[in-house]
Amino acid sequence: MLSIKLPQLFHSHQIPKVFREDSIISGYRRPHSSALDCVLSSFQLTNETLNIWTHFLPTWYFLWRLCALCSSMNVLSDSYTWPLLIYMLLICVYPFTSSCAHTFSSMSPESRHVCYFFDYGALSLYSLVGSVL
Template sequence: NPRIPGLKGPENSYREPGILCGYRPPRSSARACLRSLFRMNNETLNVWTHLVPAGYFLWLFQGWLRVGWPDPGIWPFLAFLGTCCLYPLASSAAHAFSPVSDRARHLGYCCDYTALSLYSLGEPAFPGFMGFGEFGGVRVNRDSLQIPCVLPRFLEVERPQLSKASRISAFVYPYIFDSIPLFYRLWRCGAGGCSDGSIPLHLRHSLCALLTCAIFTSRLPERLAPGRFDYIGHSHQVFHVFGILGTHFQLEAVSMDMAERRGRLPLPSSLETFGSLGMAATASLAIIGICSLALPREKSH
């Protein structure tokens, strides 16, 4: 039964397979949601595994901003680092306030997906640092990929498998597309050898990305032992940890590549860097606004 015993209605549709206990009461107030972050429930570590790294990335961002803003060569990296701060913050907020209402839960996770969409756009903001030659100029419109990620939330109850498959494909495709320059570079280094110090970091990032996808799709370990990992160790928490580790390794690798390659390869202009992110953010917010119109309004009591 995918619903919480004793509860009825759409607000009782957020029960996860294999997670039996620890759910917060539906229609909790925002204050109750904040208090719940300091009591153990099945969302506590989902929030903190992203909130704490977000603070670390923000600390890195202000450091790079203070020393690097006068240098236009740092701007693409700052844009990417900004998206690294945004997506764990959005995820933390979505997990923290999801029980406020069914509408708030859907909108919160739509904003979470938007932040991930912007992160996938920020990844190739400096293609020359990660790729090789002609493979360093790839671009894709991530906003078109956000739509198959947001719309399946409306099928979450009726078609849960289709909803999950659509969301996974919406994230996997842009990752593979963005990583084509990196995969080409790793292949070149493996075939002919290279002295790039960032290669081990890129390999760690790729491994973390693979593990993140595998854990999210398999729902291990709670699928094998329902109820045993309700509070600590379920797949979404592990998924968060490997996702953040992958971002950390990626940041380290890219900063190393930036130091080694910035004099050899052209950089995108400030308009290409910040303009593309701005347009993507605007389009993403428009998508959320349109989709929110289809969500039912909460009834007043």
């Protein structure tokens, strides 16, 4: 039978300062984790688990709604639907980007900064386009 060992969790005093969050004492994943460890840690109770799943599940819901929209309307030929299509695409992208950021932020300090850069960028793009439309 397949046996998967979940990664060990740490307290805030056991990890480098760059990986710490204010007011979070325990539940940290190992710094410099592999991508597989990051994915496996999304199935255990860490300080990022809720963030990962509350962003990942809505991504699939909005993707399902986007597919339903595209199948019910001719969105490519009707230019009046383009703003809705762009908005729906961004509504799928920003929670997925956030889920990836929370999942892979413990790989290294550089990956943490890059992940959250894309997370904030996607959220800003969604906010900008949403306010214009």
